[in-house]
Amino acid sequence: QVQFVESGGGLVQPGGSLRLSCAASGFTFSRYNMNWYRQGPGKERELVAGIASNGGSTNYADSVKGRFTISRDNAKNTVYLQMNSLKPEDTAVYYCNAYAWPDSYWGQGTQVTVSS
Numbered sequence: 001q002v003q004f005v006e007s008g009g010g011l012v013q014p015g016g017s018l019r020l021s022c023a024a025s026g027f028t029f030s031r032y033n034m035n036w037y038r039q040g041p042g043k044e045r046e047l048v049a050g051i052a053s054n055g056g057s058t059n060y061a062d063s064v065k066g067r068f069t070i071s072r073d074n075a076k077n078t079v080y081l082q083m084n085s086l087k088p089e090d091t092a093v094y095y096c097n098a099y100a101w102p103d104s105y106w107g108q109g110t111q112v113t114v115s116s
Helices: none
Strands: 003-007 010-012 018-025 033-039 046-051 058-060 068-073 078-083 092-100 103-106 110-114
Touching (some): 003 092, 018 033, 018 092, 018 110, 033 068, 033 078, 046 068, 046 078, 058 068
Parallel strands (some): 010 110
Antiparallel strands (some): 003 018, 018 078, 033 046, 046 058, 068 078
């Protein structure tokens, strides 16, 4: 069955960095676009970053452009989110998502807290 192992979340001070990882299994990873979403306290879930199945294109929410970088390693069935210059407003549960119409699979989420 489809499984995700998300890691790398935690508590970090403003201005710090974290790298999230999402290792996937149970589907053909290289055929799926991969995304990172987040849901902050009292907020709707929002798309943070996405990467095409072959890694050839990426897209970012305006709020994270220039600070976050999404990447993937299809040999390891893993997608990453490098987060730099973190702000308190980046505090959220971060979810990885695999999408290839009509399928959409979700990870369990990892908490990121940015606070001094």
